[in-house]
Amino acid sequence: MSARHIELPTRARAGDVVCAAESVVLTRGGRALLDDVSLEVRAGEVLALLGPNGAGKSTLLSVLSGDVSPDGGVAKFGGKPIADWSLGDLSRRRSVLLQDNQLLFPFTVHQVVEMGRAPWRRTPFEDEDNEAISEAIASADIGHLGNRRVPSLSGGERARTAFARVMAGRTGVLMLDEPTAALDLGHQEAVLGLARERAAAGDAVLVVLHDLNLAAAYSDRIALLRDGKIAACDVPDRVLTAEIVSDVYRTPVEIIPHPVTGRGIVMPKRGA
Template identity: 80%
Template sequence: MAARHIGLPTRVAAGTVVYSATGITLERGRRRLLDEVNLEVRAGEVLSLLGPNGAGKSTLLRILSGDLEPDAGTVMFGGRNLKEWSLLDLSRRRSVLLQDNQLLFPFTVHQVVEMGRAPWRRTALEDEDNEAISESIEATDIGHLGSRRVPSLSGGERARTAFARVIAGRTGMLMLDEPTAALDLGHQEAVLTLARERAAEGDAVLIVLHDLNLAAAYSDRIALLREGQLVACGEPSEVLNAETLSEVYRTPVEVIPHPTTGHGIVLPIRSQG
C-alpha cells in the first residue's frame, strides 16, 4: 500500500532521536556488509560515520536515507517506520548527498541548486526559494559558476554544486556521504563549518568521513565501523583513541591533542629511515 502524505514537517527539540536503526543487516553474496548495527541520530548533533574502506559506512547511510533496504532490522524516522513515509514527505524532512552522486547532465549550476527546492513546490515554503538558493550558492562559493554547465566543472566544483543543492532544501536532516572528498583544504573546512552551524540550529547531521582529524574537530559523536560491525559510538575523545584506531585500521597510530583546540590529532606511527 502506498504511503500516505502527512503534510509539512515541524521542528523537533535538540537531543530528540530523529533516526533509530535496530539490528540492521545486509548481505551481498556470501559477504555481510552490515551485521546487526544499532544506531541513533539526534537533532542538534553532527554524527560522523568512520571506518576503513569497505566497513559499511556508505551502505548504512543509504539504508538510513531509504535508498537501500536492509535484509533484516528496522529503521525508524520521526517515530515511524521508514517504509511508511512517502518519498515526498521524506524529501521535505531529510536531504541526501550520496557518494556516487553524478551531475553529468548539461544543467547549469544554478539549475542544479534550484532542484533542491523541488519538494516545496506548491507549498507556503516555496516563497523561500530565492533566499534559500542564494544562501546555498554563497555558502558553497559557487556564485561565479552560476551559468556554467555542470559537465564543464572540475571535480571539486561539482562536489560543491551538489552540496549546495542539498542544503538549499532546508530540511531538518542532512545526510552527507564524503562531502569533502574532492575538496581542497579551505572548502573542506567551509563544508564542515556549515554542517556544524546547521546542527547548532537544531538540525541532525549524519556524515560519512574518511579524514579522522576532520571528524575529531567537527563531530559531536562518532560511530566507528569495521567489516560491517559497529565497533564504537560516542564522543570523539572516547572513540578516537590510539588502541582502538590502530586495531580497526590495522596500522599503528598515536593521538595527540591539538595545541589550541584540544581536539585529537591522529598520526600514523612511521618508522624512521
C-alpha cells in the first residue's frame, strides 16, 4: 500500500471527544461485565478509570480501544463506530498498553520499542522513527537496557519497555491499562507525569489505575466503576469523597488534603 492510500489522522482540539461509549453492554457467561455504560474521552485530558476488582475497568478500556466488541450500545472513535475503522487506521490514532504484557519472545528492548512505529510505515511520519524511538526509550528510563533480551528483564523493566513501545507510536490517544502496576515509586510518578505531559500537549489519555491517590494527583477526571456501571464521573475532588469511596469499595475511608497540592489523599479508616 502506498502512502497516498493511507488516511492520516488529524489532530483533535482540546476538549473534543475522541472516543466514547454509548449505552454499552457486554455480557460473558450470563454476567454483565458492562451494564449501560456511557463515557466520553476528550483531547487534552487524563481520564482515570477506577474501581474495585472486577468492576469493569479493563473491559471498558478494551471496548473503547476496539479490541472487544460490545453486545449492546456502541463504541465510537472519531465520531463513528469503532467497527467502521480498519485496524491500521485505528493503530495510527490510538496506542494501547494492555494489562497483561507478555513480552516473552527473545526480542531486544530496542526491537520492542521499534514495534511502536509499525503503523507509520509507508507514511510521511516514518521519517520520525529514529527520533520517536530514542525519545520513548529515554522517557521510560530504559536506555541502559537497549540490547537486553526481553525475557531476561525484571517485571518492572518489561513494563517500562511496553510503555516505551506505546509512547513511540506518537498517536493522539493513549489507552493505558494499569501502567504503574509493576513499577517502583519513582517510575510510577515518571510514567504518570509523562501521561500528564501528553495531555497538556493535547492528547487524550485514558488510564486504568488501582491507586486512588495516583489518580487524584494526575487525572483531570475520574470515572469510578462498580459492578459494570459507572458510579461517579467528575473531577477528582467530586468523585473521591469519603462517602462515595467508602460505598463503592465497601470499606470505610477518610480523605485528607495533601499539604502542598490540596488534592485529597484517600486513607482507610483504622483503629487507634
